Structures are given as structure tokens and as C-alpha cells.
Amino acid sequence: MTKLSDTQLVILSVAAQRNDRNVLPLPGSLRGGAAQKVIGTLMKRGLIAETVTDQRAKADPALNRIWRNDEDGRAILLHITDAGLAAIGIEPEQTDINPAPEARTPRTGTxxxxxxxxxxxxxxxxxxxxxxxxxxxxxxxxxxxxxxxxxxxxxxxxxxxxxxxxxxxxxxx
Incomplete structure (x- = not known):
């Protein structure tokens, strides 16, 4: 198992629980240079990766959902990779980064x-x-x-x- 800091473990664990596997938003206490450093380390180790979208939304300075924008202005998100899941002990599944919402069924007798x-x-x-x-x-x-x-x-x-x-x-x- 890969040696991870507590902060890295929290970031990867939360991302693994999200349906879209998005790393953002980061924990509230992690901002600025510290956020850049932790994200940079996780990316170098291949535990998270960038995903370019067709969205033209601007990156949020509070690092809410969009990490940065590319030179064409498209939004770039961060998602946990299969290696990131394995690093925290989760068996990677075949998942779609943007899964369709599950269809719900109504209860009977209501x-x-x-x-x-x-x-x-x-x-x-x-x-x-x-x-x-x-x-x-x-x-x-x-x-x-x-x-x-x-x-x-x-x-x-x-x-x-x-x-x-x-x-x-x-x-x-």
C-alpha cells in the first residue's frame, strides 16, 4: 500500500465516495499553496488526474468544483484514478466519470x-x-x-x- 499523508487519504477517500469521482471540493482548511502542493504530489504519483470538459465555466478561487481552465477556456476537473482507488484499498470498478443518474421508482400505495x-x-x-x-x-x-x-x-x-x-x-x- 502506498504511504499517504492524512490529508491525501482524506482527499482520496472523499473522491472515492462521490459518484463522479471528482476530487474537488477540497477540505475547507486546505487552500492556496498547500492545496497546490498536495494536488501536485497526488498527480505526480498518478493517484489523481485532470479531466478536460466542454464546459466554459471559470475556475473557482475557492477550488469548489473546477480545478483550472485550459488555454481555450474549458474547465478542467480533477478525478481519482484507479491507482488512487487502489492506494486507499478500494477495488477499482468499471465506472463512467459522469454516470447518468439512477432512475428512481415510486413507492406503491402513496x-x-x-x-x-x-x-x-x-x-x-x-x-x-x-x-x-x-x-x-x-x-x-x-x-x-x-x-x-x-x-x-x-x-x-x-x-x-x-x-x-x-x-x-x-x-x-
Whole structure:
């Protein structure tokens, strides 16, 4: 096992726990020249590496998520390498540096499950119909559609105006 300082161990351990394996942000007490020195040592030993992205975001002076920018202005991130994982005793896996978020599944028997059931019905559902069935207010329903269903669960919600019924929402796969 590679001999590492306590600071290096903390940096590598935290990076190993992140889904994207990003080394940044560094511990709050590590700034300026000390941060540069520790990062430089880890890079020389091949325990962390730079990843060039297509992002044009500027590097944060507090070393929040972006390490530096290349000459074209693209953001460069730092990530732990397989050698870095091995140095802290973690078996390297085949991982993607930028994994897709895991799809979540709703619990059964909840109001959210009932909402999904109503939206999956052939005719869909209006805000008024959902409000009556779930005893929710319209702003709660709209929040659930946009937040829980679209963002968290990744469902595709469609909306169309139906004569005599109003705006009808539905989940279409």
C-alpha cells in the first residue's frame, strides 16, 4: 500500500465516495499553496488526474468544483484514478466519470403512485381531477409534476388542451 499523508487519504477517500469521482471540493482548511502542493504530489504519483470538459465555466478561487481552465477556456476537473482507488484499498470498478443518474421508482400505495396511475390512464387527468382525488391544491400538483415526476423519476409528462375538459396531463412512455 502506498504511504499517504492524512490529508491525501482524506482527499482520496472523499473522491472515492462521490459518484463522479471528482476530487474537488477540497477540505475547507486546505487552500492556496498547500492545496497546490498536495494536488501536485497526488498527480505526480498518478493517484489523481485532470479531466478536460466542454464546459466554459471559470475556475473557482475557492477550488469548489473546477480545478483550472485550459488555454481555450474549458474547465478542467480533477478525478481519482484507479491507482488512487487502489492506494486507499478500494477495488477499482468499471465506472463512467459522469454516470447518468439512477432512475428512481415510486413507492406503491402513496399519493404519488396514485398521481402516476391517473396520468398513465388513457385519458390522462386534469389539475381539478387530480386535486379532487388526492386532496391537493393546484400548486402542489404542478410542483409534483415538475419536481418529483419529471426531475426525480425522469418521466415524460405531456399536456394538451382538450375541448370541454381543459388542460389534460398524461405520462407517455
Amino acid at each position: 399519493k404519488q403512485a396514485k398521481l402516476i396511475e391517473m396520468l398513465r390512464a388513457e385519458d390522462g387527468a386534469t389539475i381539478d381531477e387530480i386535486a379532487m382525488a388526492l386532496q391537493w391544491r393546484s400548486h402542489t400538483i404542478r410542483g409534483a409534476l415538475a419536481g418529483a415526476l419529471k426531475k426525480r423519476l425522469g418521466l415524460t409528462i405531456t399536456s394538451e388542451k382538450v375541448e370541454g375538459r381543459g388542460r389534460v396531463y398524461a405520462i407517455r412512455d
